[in-house]
Amino acid sequence: MSKKILYEAKNVSKRFTVGSRFSAKGRLTVNAVDNVSITIHEGETLGLVGESGCGKSTLGRCMTRLYEISEGHLVFDGTDISRLSMRALRPLRAKLQMVFQDPSASLNPRRRIRDLIAEPLRIHSKLNEAQITKRVAELLELVGLLPDHATRFQHEFSGGQRQRIGIARAIALNPKLIVLDEPVSALDVSVQAQIVNLLADLQEKLGLTYAFIAHDLSVVRQVSTRIAVMYLGSIVELGNAEDIFSNPAHPYTQALISAVPVPDINKAGSRKRIVLSGDVPSPINPPSGCHFHPRCPVAQERCKIERPSLLTHSNNRTVACHFPIDVRRD
Amino acid sequence: MLLAILRRVGQMFFVMVGISMLVFMIFFATPGADPASRIAGRNASPEILEAVRKSFGFDQPFYVQYLIMMKKIFITGDLTSFVNRGWKVVPAVLDTIPVTLSLVIGAAILWVIFGIIIGTVAAATRGSWLDKLLMILGLIGISMPVYWLGEVMNLVTQSRYHDTWMFSWVPPLGYKNLSSDPKGWFLTLIIPWITLAILYIGLYGRVLRANLIEAMQEDYVRTARAKGLSETRILLRHALRTSLISFVTLFGLDFGALVGGSALLTEVVFDLHGVGKLTYDALQNLDLPVIMTTVMYASFFVVLANALVDVVYILLDPRVRSV
Amino acid sequence: MLSVRDLRVSFCTEQGMVQAIDGVSFDVAEGEILGVVGESGSGKTVSLLAVMGLITDPNAVIEGSIKYQGRELVGLSAKDMRKLRGREIAMIFQDPMTALTPVYTIGWQIAEQIRAHEKISAKAAEQRAIDLLQEVNIPNPAEAIHLYPHQLSGGMRQRAVIAMALSCNPSLLVADEPTTALDVTVQAQILDLVRKLQKNYKSAVVFITHDMGVIAEIADRVMVMYAGRIAERGSKRELFSEPQHPYTQALLDSIPPLEGKRPHRLKSIPGAPPALLHRSTGCAFAPRCAKRFDACVNMPILTANGHDAACFKVNPI
Numbered sequence: 001m002s003k004k005i006l007y008e009a010k011n012v013s014k015r016f017t018v019g020s021r022f023s024a025k026g027r028l029t030v031n032a033v034d035n036v037s038i039t040i041h042e043g044e045t046l047g048l049v050g051e052s053g054c055g056k057s058t059l060g061r062c063m064t065r066l067y068e069i070s071e072g073h074l075v076f077d078g079t080d081i082s083r084l085s086m087r088a089l090r091p092l093r094a095k096l097q098m099v100f101q102d103p104s105a106s107l108n109p110r111r112r113i114r115d116l117i118a119e120p121l122r123i124h125s126k127l128n129e130a131q132i133t134k135r136v137a138e139l140l141e142l143v144g145l146l147p148d149h150a151t152r153f154q155h156e157f158s159g160g161q162r163q164r165i166g167i168a169r170a171i172a173l174n175p176k177l178i179v180l181d182e183p184v185s186a187l188d189v190s191v192q193a194q195i196v197n198l199l200a201d202l203q204e205k206l207g208l209t210y211a212f213i214a215h216d217l218s219v220v221r222q223v224s225t226r227i228a229v230m231y232l233g234s235i236v237e238l239g240n241a242e243d244i245f246s247n248p249a250h251p252y253t254q255a256l257i258s259a260v261p262v263p264d265i266n267k268a269g270s271r272k273r274i275v276l277s278g279d280v281p282s283p284i285n286p287p288s289g290c291h292f293h294p295r296c297p298v299a300q301e302r303c304k305i306e307r308p309s310l311l312t313h314s315n316n317r318t319v320a321c322h323f324p325i326d327v328r329r330d
Numbered sequence: 331m332l333l334a335i336l337r338r339v340g341q342m343f344f345v346m347v348g349i350s351m352l353v354f355m356i357f358f359a360t361p362g363a364d365p366a367s368r369i370a371g372r373n374a375s376p377e378i379l380e381a382v383r384k385s386f387g388f389d390q391p392f393y394v395q396y397l398i399m400m401k402k403i404f405i406t407g408d409l410t411s412f413v414n415r416g417w418k419v420v421p422a423v424l425d426t427i428p429v430t431l432s433l434v435i436g437a438a439i440l441w442v443i444f445g446i447i448i449g450t451v452a453a454a455t456r457g458s459w460l461d462k463l464l465m466i467l468g469l470i471g472i473s474m475p476v477y478w479l480g481e482v483m484n485l486v487t488q489s490r491y492h493d494t495w496m497f498s499w500v501p502p503l504g505y506k507n508l509s510s511d512p513k514g515w516f517l518t519l520i521i522p523w524i525t526l527a528i529l530y531i532g533l534y535g536r537v538l539r540a541n542l543i544e545a546m547q548e549d550y551v552r553t554a555r556a557k558g559l560s561e562t563r564i565l566l567r568h569a570l571r572t573s574l575i576s577f578v579t580l581f582g583l584d585f586g587a588l589v590g591g592s593a594l595l596t597e598v599v600f601d602l603h604g605v606g607k608l609t610y611d612a613l614q615n616l617d618l619p620v621i622m623t624t625v626m627y628a629s630f631f632v633v634l635a636n637a638l639v640d641v642v643y644i645l646l647d648p649r650v651r652s653v
Numbered sequence: 654m655l656s657v658r659d660l661r662v663s664f665c666t667e668q669g670m671v672q673a674i675d676g677v678s679f680d681v682a683e684g685e686i687l688g689v690v691g692e693s694g695s696g697k698t699v700s701l702l703a704v705m706g707l708i709t710d711p712n713a714v715i716e717g718s719i720k721y722q723g724r725e726l727v728g729l730s731a732k733d734m735r736k737l738r739g740r741e742i743a744m745i746f747q748d749p750m751t752a753l754t755p756v757y758t759i760g761w762q763i764a765e766q767i768r769a770h771e772k773i774s775a776k777a778a779e780q781r782a783i784d785l786l787q788e789v790n791i792p793n794p795a796e797a798i799h800l801y802p803h804q805l806s807g808g809m810r811q812r813a814v815i816a817m818a819l820s821c822n823p824s825l826l827v828a829d830e831p832t833t834a835l836d837v838t839v840q841a842q843i844l845d846l847v848r849k850l851q852k853n854y855k856s857a858v859v860f861i862t863h864d865m866g867v868i869a870e871i872a873d874r875v876m877v878m879y880a881g882r883i884a885e886r887g888s889k890r891e892l893f894s895e896p897q898h899p900y901t902q903a904l905l906d907s908i909p910p911l912e913g914k915r916p917h918r919l920k921s922i923p924g925a926p927p928a929l930l931h932r933s934t935g936c937a938f939a940p941r942c943a944k945r946f947d948a949c950v951n952m953p954i955l956t957a958n959g960h961d962a963a964c965f966k967v968n969p970i
Contacts, residue, residue, distance in 0.1 A: 051836035052807075158925035188692035189863060190941075193907035193921035200918065217837070222909035222919065245912060259841035261866030263908055265893040275845055276838045279806040295838075457711070549751035555707055556746075557766040557817070558739030561731075567765075568754050647756060648801040 006209050007040040007063070007177055012072035014055075014062050018284065030283050032058040034233035035072075037310075040177065045203065045210040047224030047241065049217055051256075051280050054230040060179045060213045064098045065089060077176060094124045094173040101182035103166035107154045113140075113165055114150040120172045139168040142205075144198060160191035164198065171202060179211045184219060196223060217260050221245050229253045232283055232291040235310060239317035249317055249324040252292050290322065298323055331651050334644050342637035349629045354396050357622050358388075403626070409619050419619045423608065423627055429505050430604035432515065433596065434588045436523040441530035442581065446570075448531065449538025454565055456543060464535065471532030480525045480599030487521055503601040522600040526593060530584065537580060541573035548572075575647050582639030589635065590628030654857055655681040655704065655825055660717035662696075662703050664710060671929045673699045675881040676717075678955075681825065686851060686858045688872030688889070690865060690904075692926050696881040697861050701827050705744055706734040721825070740770040743818035747830040749810035753802040759786075759813045760798025767820050785816040788853075789846060808839035815846065819854060826851075829861045844871055865905060869893060877901050880927050880937035887960030897962035899944045936964070 014033040033055045040046045048056040061067045063074060065081060074082040076096055081089060100106050107116055117136045121127055127135065137147050143164040154162055163183060170178050180199070184192040196219060202208055214220050220227060224241040229250065237250040248254040255274040262271065276295045281287055287294050293303040302322055310320045358365040366382040367374060374382075383389060387398045402409040407420035448468065452461045487497040499517060506514035545551065546569050554564045594606030605624055612620035643650050662674040674696045681687050691697040702708050703715050706726065719726040721742065726734065746752045753762060763785060764778035773781075779798065786794035789812040802810055811831060818826060828847065832840040848871065851858050860871055868875055869889065876886040877898065885898035896902045906920040924941040933939070939949035948965040955963040962968070 051838060158928075160925050188926060189865070190692060190904060190907055190922040191925055193909075193919040194923070196909070197918050197921055215837070218909040218911050221911060222915055242915065256837060257911065259837045260911055261840075261844070261864065261870045262911055263865035263869045263893070263905055265869050265889060267912075273841065275841045277842075279808045279839060280836060549746060549748060550754040552707060553744075553746060553752045553814070553817075554754065555709070556705060556738055556744040557769060558735045558737070559765070559769050560735060563769075571756050572754065648758075649755060649803045 003041040003043060005039050006042045006077060007038075007211070008073075008075040009036060009038045009059075009063060010073040010075070012036050012059070012062055012074065013070045014058055014067055015070045028284050031233050031286070032283060033062060033069075036230075036233075036235055037072075038228055038235070038238070040209055040211060041225075042176075042209055043203075043207060044225035045212050045223050047220040047227040048211065048213045048230060049215065049220045049227060049256075050230035051215060053232065053280050053283055055233040055283070056213045056215075056230050057181055059230070060098070060181045060211060063211060064096055064179050066098070090124075094120070095176045096179075097170040097173070097175040097177070098179045098181065099163075099166050099170045099183050101185050103159075103162035104154055107162065107165060109154055112151050112153060113145075113157075116154075116165065117150075117168050117172060120169060124173050135172070139172055142171065142202065143168045144194075158191070159187050160194055163187065163195055167195075167198065167202070171206065171208070174206070175208070177209045177211065179213070181213045182215070183212075185214060185216065192219065199223065217245075217257060229256065232281065232286050234291065234320065235318075236292065236320045237318065238310070239315070243315060243317065247325075249313065249319045249326075250292075250321050251296050251298050251323075251325065254325060255297070290320075331644060334651055335641050338637055338640050338644070342633055345633050346630055349633065350400065350626055351396065353622060353626050353629065354399055357618065358386075358395060358399070364388075403623060409623065411617050411620055419623050422620070423605065423623050426603055426605045426608045427627075428508065429602050430589055430591075430593060430597070430606065432505075432508065432519060433522055433526065433602060433604060434585065434593055436519055437526035437530070437588075438581070438585055440523055440527035441534055444527070444531045445534030445538060446577075448535030449542060450565065450570060452535065452539040453542035453546070453569075454561075456539075461539075465539070468532035468535045471528045472536075474528065476525060476529060477595045477599055479528065480522070480596060483521050483525050484599065505602050522596055522602065525599075526588075526596045534577065534580070538573060538577055541576055542569050545569040545573050571646075575643065578639055578642050578646065582635045582642075583632075586632035586635030589631045591624065654683045654722055655859075656718075656720040657700070657704065658718040658720075660700060660703060660719065661715070662699055662708065663714045663716075665712040665714070668930055672932065673881055673929060674703065675932075677878075677881075677883055679876055679883070679886065681857050681859060683824070683857055684851075684855050685873045686860055686871055688868040688875045689859060689861045689878060690863065690868050690875065691878035692863060694880070694926050694929060695878040697878045698829055700878075701744075701829065701859060701861060705738060705742060705827060706731075707738075707744070736770070739766050739823075740821040741823055742825045742827065743821070743823040745811075745814055745818050745826065745828040745831045748834045749807055749814055750802075750834065752814050753810060755802055758799050758801055759805070759810075759817075760800075763798070763813070763817045763820050766817055770821050781820065782816075785820055786813065788819070788850070789813070789816045791816070807835055808842065811835060811839075811843055812846065815843075815850070819850060819856075822854060822856075824856055825859070826856045827859045827861070830863070831860075832867060833862065833864070840867075847871065865908060877904070880932060881929075882937065883955055883961075883963060884938065885962040885964075886955075891960040895960075897960065897967045898938075898964050899942050899966070900938045901962075903941075903943070 012033055013031065013035050016030045016032055017027050018030055036059060038046065048059060050056045058067065062069045069082055072082065073080055076092060079092065081092060114136055117139055118132050121132050121135060136150060140147060140149060145161065145164055154165065157165065183199070184195050187195060199210065200223065203210060212220060212223050221241055226239065227241050227244050228235045229237045229252065231252050237244065237248070237253045244253060245257055248257055255276045258272060258274045274297060278295050281294070289305045290296070290299070290303040290308050293299040296303065300323065306322070308320045308322045310318050312318045313324065366379050366386070366388050387395050403420060407418070409419045411417040411419050448464050452464045455461045484503070487500040488503070491497050492500065500521060501514060501518050504518065506518050508515040542565070551564055551568055554568045591606040591609050593604060594610055597604040597607045605627065609621065609624040612624065658678045660674055660677045661672065663670050663672045677696070677700050679687070689697045689701070699708070704719050704726070706729070708715065715727060717727065721737065753759065760779060760782045763782040764775065767773060767778045767781055782798050783794045786797050791797050791809060791812050805813065832843050835843060844867065847858065862868060872889050874886070874888050875892045877884045877900065879900050885892065885896065885901045892901065896905060903920065903922045907922060909919055922941050927937055934952065935950040936953050939945045942949065944966055948969070953963040953965050954968060955961050956968045
């Protein structure tokens, strides 16, 4: 990795309090994101995967300062943005965009597509009306929509097209980093692939960097350069996308990958499936020691007491496990 | 569950103390006017002003004034009206409470029963002529102003048709004491109950119907259908039970407001000397001690009714219990 | 056991008649798992709701024939249908978060179903509920029956829903995307559970999903639906190893692989599934199909050889 670091999250934690002082259990703290450090290099895609409650979406929102972080630092393009005021943050917002799962919820249904895409341009750029119109047409073409779509409303579009509009809005200001929060999860399978391809094309054409948050492992594998696997607010494994899938080092990663049903009957029989017992525990009251130990097939006494720290092993693989599965060099 | 209820009651007292302070501040701690002269009423002589100032402690700090006032209202009960000299305010308010409670509780029983029946029947027969008829009747009920309806009721039952077999049982206007004359109490209140309830029957019937129809679209109703339950059972045990939660919210607000004095028009029309009537008269005379006491009483009732609603919530909705 | 012939479901809307299901025929044999795949709007859920008699929309028109163990269900009285539902044919829904009534305990809700179909004491029904929860691997079932839905995790709720569906030992279980709302690791547990229960109870299962991977894991036979019609059907082996319909083929190709070399680009299907109102008279997939040719302006007919596809490439006129 010779490329320069574009984004760095250092020891980021995000705590939420739930319940009120007057409730039976009193105020409770949820460590939604617990001491997470990640770096994103220019031009790469960092995939964040995990099950519900693992904190991947919260981390994404912290990265774009939609949530205030409780602890840690966020460095974007050389600037520490973790404590910048909203006003000081504004010029940087143009360079740091976010795309959400449900595009129809983030697009005003009463405005034309043209105006929706032009909105960030009007706020952040000094373009005149003619230039804005030209830029909107350009953006529509970039995301694979037709020029005459500009005057329509979002309800006239299918889910995939709406996500294209959401992406057009996000790239309008030539951002450097886009945080994509489950961008294809709400779409039909046949449309998912279109959007995945579109994102790859745009990355190539515009030199974008992505943080790609998703629960669908096969999609994350397809798009990511590196992948961080999260469990209950912490990163349990981080490494190159293809390597992680061929040689998972953390028992959780291994189980997660093995649990994905594969649409290939020849492989379905030969694949070793590890079915974990129990559900993901509540982040309000996480298990002692390694958070994964109650469900872990290889847990030992030590795992109940001592929390493993993230250690970098061979092949650029970082794992938080006392007994990682052998990471081979291949 | 008991703990949740106790906690809610504790919260209620906390809010009540807060309200009493706020009411006190609004009436006496607002700058620019001499509270003594407000209490004393218009055209009070300097001696009376001085007496007021002494007895309410207006020459002392605010918190002392507040405590004196609270003592006068809640402990000694010797707060006196200065418009009608020597008239004790607290017993006067206490006297009116049974009247208002009798009126509102009776009407509430009527409107809850008929509101549920109408709402459920309309939802069950959605789209039919019966549903449409009930909803139109409900709308008419909501649209009729209570003072007009009351006067019409009086006209019909007290004069025009009073001598026919239908309404000869209706006693003259006014309130009869429940403990000394239970039959008279009941008979005098029947017409006021119906008059007050009609508006709310229409309102609650329509709201419940909408809630039920929404609930019938829920996934758990589909599950109930897939279980092979009868439509009646699904409507009553599954949809109605969950719809009652919002019904109760509405009820708490309306009931609290009515007991707190909103039943004024009904009280006036039927010559019932309730809290609303008392407040109205006090406002006419700017009788500050009376106004303050009834305002405090009214807000206490809204708080109490809301606390009761929350207790009912705890009974109705298991999700609230664990919070 | 279940035989659906030429099922048509249409809805009267303000914009005219909408044909949600357009001539669907299929059979379910005893003890088999039929997988039904399709995207949103493909009619996979609506067709099974029609079988269950659960389409309550007064504007819906259901035509065709649905025979359950020789008995015609279309036009059956509501009362007779009710006796069948929950007892003979049970259903599991997608979202376990909303599928249970929030104000009753799960034990109560399971007992309610048992008592709706059998004359049995409350005590005995409760015991059956405990046994059922045991069966679906809910820990401490004797205490779990007193829990309310919100006190259970998504996976546990789905187990409770499954226990409820099995309470009267149905011979046909319709599962509508039962794992879609769940996490992958929990999905694996539920799939294992469905398989185990299907063996123990010998029920036939119709498993509706949009996930080809889930189908590959669980189904014996597969039916692929597109725009209210069957695109392809056959045994799992046939369908996955030699998909005949271009849609099935494209659907399989568009899923990113979990192992091996990553393709530079995914093979995607252009466009989007057609909206209900804008269905053509020809092959509904033709506008998105890479293999379309002149004949595709007509409606292709589903072959009938066991492994069938509705495509002119497979079945030229």
